Amino acid sequence: MAALQIVNVEKRYKSLQALGGVSLSVEPGEFFGLLGPNGAGKTTLISIIAGLNRADSGTVSIDGHDVVSDYREARKRLGVVPQELVFDPFFTVRETLRMQSGYFGLKRNDDWIDEVMANLDLTNKADTNTRALSGGMKRRVLVAQALVHKPPVIVLDEPTAGVDVELRQTLWKFISRLNREGHTIVLTTHYLEEAQALCNRIAMLKAGKVVALDSTSALLKRISGSQLIVHLARGALPDGLKPLVSHPDELVSGRKYTLRVNEYTDVEPILATLREAGAVIDDMHLQQADLEDVFIQIMEGEK
Numbered sequence: 558m559a560a561l562q563i564v565n566v567e568k569r570y571k572s573l574q575a576l577g578g579v580s581l582s583v584e585p586g587e588f589f590g591l592l593g594p595n596g597a598g599k600t601t602l603i604s605i606i607a608g609l610n611r612a613d614s615g616t617v618s619i620d621g622h623d624v625v626s627d628y629r630e631a632r633k634r635l636g637v638v639p640q641e642l643v644f645d646p647f648f649t650v651r652e653t654l655r656m657q658s659g660y661f662g663l664k665r666n667d668d669w670i671d672e673v674m675a676n677l678d679l680t681n682k683a684d685t686n687t688r689a690l691s692g693g694m695k696r697r698v699l700v701a702q703a704l705v706h707k708p709p710v711i712v713l714d715e716p717t718a719g720v721d722v723e724l725r726q727t728l729w730k731f732i733s734r735l736n737r738e739g740h741t742i743v744l745t746t747h748y749l750e751e752a753q754a755l756c757n758r759i760a761m762l763k764a765g766k767v768v769a770l771d772s773t774s775a776l777l778k779r780i781s782g783s784q785l786i787v788h789l790a791r792g793a794l795p796d797g798l799k800p801l802v803s804h805p806d807e808l809v810s811g812r813k814y815t816l817r818v819n820e821y822t823d824v825e826p827i828l829a830t831l832r833e834a835g836a837v838i839d840d841m842h843l844q845q846a847d848l849e850d851v852f853i854q855i856m857e858g859e860k
């Protein structure tokens with residue numbers, strides 16, 4: 558049975574179609590990425606999964622439990638880390654986590670609460686009021702809150718937006734451990750290198766529709782060859798090289814260009830063209846195409 562099954566989910570906000578018939582299924586133990594530009598519908602979909610928002614049509618189930626008709630059973634199996642930092646500011650971290658445990662009917666949960674806090678480097682803030690925490694610390698509490706009932710399915714909505722490197726590493730270490738222990742993870746992020754490193758399968762959403770759904774390795778294979786990154790100190794990119802630019806916004810911003818290269822021998826004529834145009838190269842290197850390139854290519858293709 559799928560850990561998360563989404564079937565033909567539609568959602569409108571007045572005239573805006575936020576989700577236009579989304580279907581996908583995540584198997585138990587997967588580390589699944591849900592990617593898409595701003596406004597693609599990721600948060601809307603997550604709030605429908607969490608039962609905080611109703612789909613106009615379609616169904617969502619967690620471990621076979623419908624999130625509307627079987628809400629309590631579905632909710633027990635789900636931990637959601639929301640994007641926004643919202644807390645009751647009158648309680649300490651430990652009190653917040655105990656209350657959340659109580660919500661799931663767990664009375665003696667302190668051993669697990671201690672373990673979660675230790676894994677998120679929150680132990681020395683256990684008795685601090687949540688209103689006195691920094692943004693990064695608050696985000697750790699949000700993650701801890703989502704995990705108090707050891708949910709088999711964990712959904713994280715941009716958990717690393719604006720957080721420092723240390724928290725990212727702490728968080729990924731813990732989430733990866735939970736995934737190895739069998740928890741299913743669904744992640745939305747704008748950090749594509751994070752998604753590439755962590756997710757075994759990825760869905761890309763655009764304007765409320767799934768525009769790509771594949772294993773991370775299959776998505777990466779969609780772009781062959783490598784890229785020549787050139788930083789120009791002086792001079793503009795000659796017109797003849799413009800079709801090779803793989804990130805169109807670079808043509809506007811200028812100076813740094815990512816040029817598609819199929820064979821290493823393609824580099825020589827590129828350098829000759831730059832020299833003939835009087836461009837001066839500041840820095841240059843070759844790199845393999847990554848998930849960001851695939852993402853840009855898919856999103857461009859969907860215009």
Ligand SMILES: Nc1ncnc2c1ncn2[C@@H]1O[C@H](COP(=O)(O)OP(=O)(O)OP(=O)(O)O)[C@@H](O)[C@H]1O
Pocket residue numbers: 570573575593594595596597598599600601602
């Ligand atoms: N409560 C609401 N009322 C009206 N429109 C909404 C509401 N919530 C979201 N929208 C719109 O629905 C679309 C999808 O928004 P959503 O927040 O789901 O996207 P997202 O993919 O999570 O974006 P981001 O990456 O910016 O978080 C957007 O156009 C947004 O403006």
